[in-house]
Amino acid sequence: DFDKFHIMNEIEKVSDGEEAGDRNMANISGGDRTSIVDERNALRENENTDESKRNTTATMVSMKFLDLQVMTKRALDKDSASPPLPPETLGAFIHIGKTGGSTLSRLLRNGCHSWVKKPCTKEADLPKSLESAISKLTTYYHTPDFEGGIFGQKGLEDNHQIKPYNFFVITLRDPLSRAISSYAMTHPVRMATEKGFKRDKERVQAHRDMYSCFDSLEEYVQLLANFTDYQHNNWTYFHQQNDCASVAKTTLHHVNTPMGHSFWDLREVLYKIHKGLANKAILVVRTEFLWQDWVSANLWLGDEDDLYYNKDIHFRNSKAMKLPINMELSEEGRMNLCVALEKEYRLYLKLLVVSVNLSEEDAQESLDIARKNCPWLALELPSIGTIETFDVSKSRSWNF
Numbered sequence: 283d284f285d286k287f288h289i290m291n292e293i294e295k296v297s298d299g300e301e302a303g304d305r306n307m308a309n310i311s312g313g314d315r316t317s318i319v320d321e322r323n324a325l326r327e328n329e330n331t332d333e334s335k336r337n338t339t340a341t342m343v344s345m346k347f348l349d350l351q352v353m354t355k356r357a358l359d360k361d362s363a364s365p366p367l368p369p370e371t372l373g374a375f376i377h378i379g380k381t382g383g384s385t386l387s388r389l390l391r392n393g394c395h396s397w398v399k400k401p402c403t404k405e406a407d408l409p410k411s412l413e414s415a416i417s418k419l420t421t422y423y424h425t426p427d428f429e430g431g432i433f434g435q436k437g438l439e440d441n442h443q444i445k446p447y448n449f450f451v452i453t454l455r456d457p458l459s460r461a462i463s464s465y466a467m468t469h470p471v472r473m474a475t476e477k478g479f480k481r482d483k484e485r486v487q488a489h490r491d492m493y494s495c496f497d498s499l500e501e502y503v504q505l506l507a508n509f510t511d512y513q514h515n516n517w518t519y520f521h522q523q524n525d526c527a528s529v530a531k532t533t534l535h536h537v538n539t540p541m542g543h544s545f546w547d548l549r550e551v552l553y554k555i556h557k558g559l560a561n562k563a564i565l566v567v568r569t570e571f572l573w574q575d576w577v578s579a580n581l582w583l584g585d586e587d588d589l590y591y592n593k594d595i596h597f598r599n600s601k602a603m604k605l606p607i608n609m610e611l612s613e614e615g616r617m618n619l620c621v622a623l624e625k626e627y628r629l630y631l632k633l634l635v636v637s638v639n640l641s642e643e644d645a646q647e648s649l650d651i652a653r654k655n656c657p658w659l660a661l662e663l664p665s666i667g668t669i670e671t672f673d674v675s676k677s678r679s680w681n682f
Contacts, residue, residue: 347563347638350448355584358415368392368400368421369441373449373583375416376438376551377424379543380463381453382569386576387424389591390417396427396435415583416451416576425546428554439554449563450555451579454633456570456648457547457626458655461534461619462609464543465499469607489540492517495526498608503615505530509622514676534622536675548629549674556680560669566637568648578639620656627652627661628670632682635666 357365357372365371375390377383387393391413394402408417423438430437436444455463466472470489473479480486496502505527512531517539520528533541536550552559565579577589611619631652634645645663652661664670673679 350563351582351584353448354415354419357419358584365418369396369436370445371419371421372447373416373420373451374438374442374447374555375420375422376450376452377422378453378455378460378548378551379425379546380460380467381455382567382572383424383453385572386453386567387422389414389576390420390422393417393422395422395424395432396430396437397433414576414589415580415585419583420451421447425542428546428551437554438551442555446558447555447562449565449583450559451565451567452548452633454548454566454568454630454648456651456655457623457630458616458620458652459569460547461544461623462499462611464541465502466605466607466609467543468541469493469605471605471607475605485540491521492529492540495521495529499611500608500615502530503611503619506534506618506622509534509618531622547626548633549626549672552629552682553672553674553678553680556682559682560636563638564633564636565639566633570648570651571644575639575644582639616656617658620658623656624659625673627656627659628664629672629682631661632664632670635663 354372375386375393377387388403389408391403391408392400394400421441426432426437427435428438430440441447468489470486470493473486473489496505507527509531512528512535514535514537515528515532517529517532517537520526520532533539533544534547536545536547538545565582567575567579573591576591580589631645631649634640634648637645649661649663652659669681671679671681
C-alpha cells in the first residue's frame with residue numbers, strides 16, 4: 283500500500299546504506315545490509331512501475347527514505363525481535379504543547395515523561411494488537427523532557443547526540459491558534475483547576491504576577507505592538523519595572539516565563555536537534571487534521587492493518603471548560619499577534635513542506651488556514667530545497 287505514502291518523484295541515488303539511519307545501519311553485517319538494499323530497491327521498483335502512485339509536487343520527500351521505511355517495517359515484523367525501548371528507539375515523538383499531543387499520548391505505549399516507569403499505558407487500555415507503528419518505534423518527548431535533568435534523566439538533545447534518531451514525529455498546530463491556547467492554558471483562572479496548583483504558593487504567585495499585566499487576551503496582544511522593540515531580560519525584571527509591554531513580549535522572545543508552552547515553540551524545541559535535521563525523515567500530525575495525519579504517519583512507517591484511534595478521545599480539552607477568561611480578540615490585536623509569530627510561521631510552513639506523510643494538498647490546506655488567520659503576513663509555502671535561518675535568540679540560530 284505504498285500509494286498511501288506520498289513519495290515524490292524526485293529520485294535521489296542512494297548508495298548502499300547511505301543515510302539509512304544512525305540507529306541501525308552502522309552495525310549491520312554485510313549479508314543483512316545486502317538484504318536491506320534489495321528490499322529498498324524492490325520498493326523503488328514498485329514506485330517506478332505505477333505512475334498513479336507518484337506525486338510530482340515539490341512538497342514530497344525523495345526516495346532516499348526508502349531505506350528507513352525498510353528498517354521500520356522490519357522492526358514492526360511480528361516475527362522479528364521486539365523494537366528497542368525508549369530512549370533507544372528508531373524515532374522520537376515530539377509533542378509541542380497545545381497541539382493535541384496529550385490526546386495522542388493515550389495511544390502510545392510509552393507516551394509519558396522520561397522519569398515515569400515504562401510502559402505507562404496499560405495493556406487493558408491499549409492492547410498490543412492495536413498498538414501503532416508510532417507507539418512501537420518512538421520515544422515520547424514533551425516539556426520538560428526537551429531539556430532533561432529531571433530526576434537525572436537525559437533530555438531530547440542529549441539522547442539525540444548520543445545516538446541520533448532516524449525520524450521525528452512532530453505535532454503541529456497553526457501558530458496563531460496555538461499561541462491563543464497557550465495564553466488560556468496558563469491563565470491563573472484555568473491553572474486553579476489543576477490538582478495541586480493552589481498548594482504551590484510560589485507558582486501561584488508567579489502566574490498571578492505575570493497575568494496582572496494582561497488579564498484578558500486582548501490586553502495581552504495589544505502589548506505585543508512594536509514587537510521587535512525589546513531588550514532581552516527576565517520577565518520578573520520587567521514586572522518589577524511595571525513594564526507590562528516587555529513582560530508580554532518575553533513570552534514570545536524565548537524567555538522562560540509561566541507561559542511555558544509559548545517558550546517551547548518549534549524554533550526552541552527543534553534547535554535541540556537541528557544538526558543534521560535536514561537529513562532526517564519528518565512526519566507531522568496537525569491538530570486540525572489529527573486523525574487523518576495520525577493514520578498517514580503510521581502507514582508511512584509501515585503499519586498495514588486498520589489503525590486504532592478514537593475521535594472521541596480529548597485529553598485536556600480546554601474548549602469543554604467554561605472559564606471566566608475574556609478571550610475576545612480585535613482585528614488590530616490579531617495583527618499584533620501574527621506579526622510576533624512571523625518567524626514561527628516560517629518554520630511551521632517549512633515542516634509542512636518537508637514532511638513525508640503530507641501531500642501537496644495537505645500542506646495547502648494548512649497554508650489556507652494560516653492565511654485566513656494572519657492575512658497580513660503574505661505567507662507562502664517555501665521550496666523544498668530552500669535553506670532558511672531560524673533565530674531563537676541573538677546568540678542562537680540554526681539553518682534548515
